[in-house]
Amino acid sequence: MNLVKKWQSVSPQLRSLLRIAAAFNFTVHGTMKLFAFPAGAHVPLISQLGLAGVLETFGGLLLLFGLFTRPVAFILAGEMAVAFFQVHYPRGFWPVLSGGELAMLYSFIWLYLSAEGAGPWSLDAIRERIESRQKNAA
Numbered sequence: 248m249n250l251v252k253k254w255q256s257v258s259p260q261l262r263s264l265l266r267i268a269a270a271f272n273f274t275v276h277g278t279m280k281l282f283a284f285p286a287g288a289h290v291p292l293i294s295q296l297g298l299a300g301v302l303e304t305f306g307g308l309l310l311l312f313g314l315f316t317r318p319v320a321f322i323l324a325g326e327m328a329v330a331f332f333q334v335h336y337p338r339g340f341w342p343v344l345s346g347g348e349l350a351m352l353y354s355f356i357w358l359y360l361s362a363e364g365a366g367p368w369s370l371d372a373i374r375e376r377i378e379s380r381q382k383n384a385a
Contacts, residue, residue, distance in 0.1 A: 263313070263366030269356050270310035273323070277303025302326050310360070313369020321361035327354035 279287030280300030290296040302323060309319045327350045335347025342348045365371040 259367050261366075262360075262363060263368035265356065266310060266313060266316070266360055266365055266369070269353065270307050273303055273353060274307030274311060277301070277305070277307055280304075299326065299330070310357075310365075313365035313371050314374075316365035316369065316371050317361050320357040324354050324357035324361060327351075327357060 275285065277300045278284045280290045280296055281292075281304055283289050290300060292301075303326075306319050306323045306326075309315055310323070331342075331347045331350040331354060335342065335345040335350055338345035338347075342351050
């Protein structure tokens with residue numbers, strides 16, 4: 248097996264690693280808003296930032312474990328698109344200058360995962376294997 252084919256064969260595992268790394272960091276953005284952990288300040292729960300904190304914390308945890316990945320990632324992609332266009336884009340077109348790089352990257356990462364799924368290292372993959380066995384047993 249040549250190197251390119253071998254590298255391509257680990258693509259599903261790398262997708263899982265991308266999901267885990269991105270979701271861990273994303274969750275921390277939420278905990279900073281909701282719990283001021285590991286730093287930050289509490290935001291009012293009944294506010295747009297409070298809603299963002301809830302989505303980032305709990306949606307991020309679901310993605311971290313790869314549970315309900317497709318619908319959760321789709322919702323979070325939308326949240327990040329709103330964040331980009333509402334907060335960063337008015338500061339200027341270039342994300343590197345407007346501070347919108349993370350919002351843009353998270354939006355596209357979540358959009359990708361909403362289409363591709365969580366990967367093999369996920370609770371979704373375990374659920375799919377269990378459902379497949381149940382169908383085969385019936």
